Amino acid sequence: MKSIDDHFKLLRKLNEDPSSSQRKLANELGFSLGKINYCLNELKKKGFVKVKNFKKSKKKLSYLYMLTPSGFIMKKNLTIDFMRKKNKEY
Numbered sequence: 105m106k107s108i109d110d111h112f113k114l115l116r117k118l119n120e121d122p123s124s125s126q127r128k129l130a131n132e133l134g135f136s137l138g139k140i141n142y143c144l145n146e147l148k149k150k151g152f153v154k155v156k157n158f159k160k161s162k163k164k165l166s167y168l169y170m171l172t173p174s175g176f177i178m179k180k181n182l183t184i185d186f187m188r189k190k191n192k193e194y
Contacts, residue, residue: 107143110135111152112182114143118153118169119179125167144169152178 113133117124124132130140147153152175156168171179 107146108182110139110143111147112179112186114140114147115152115171115175115179115182119171119176122169122171123167124169147175151175 110133114129117129117132126137126140126144129135130137133140135143144153144155148155151172154170154172156170
């Protein structure tokens with residue numbers, strides 16, 4: 105269940121700022137750089153995130169992490185589940 109929460113947090117951050125670096129995402133979420141890399145690869149494998157790099161960029165490590173339509177659906181469903189859980193707690 106923990107990885108689902110981690111994926112949800114990462115999807116939210118990517119939705120807010122698709123051009124965030126992995127280092128910035130790790131700092132903002134309190135994850136290690138390795139964990140961010142692992143989560144991004146898992147989301148990419150599942151088809152929830154599309155990764156594009158900027159070939160003409162001077163920073164060769166610049167990437168854009170875009171949520172796919174199925175990524176948006178997953179994020180929506182996780183948000184609904186989160187809200188239901190918090191509503192029960194309240």
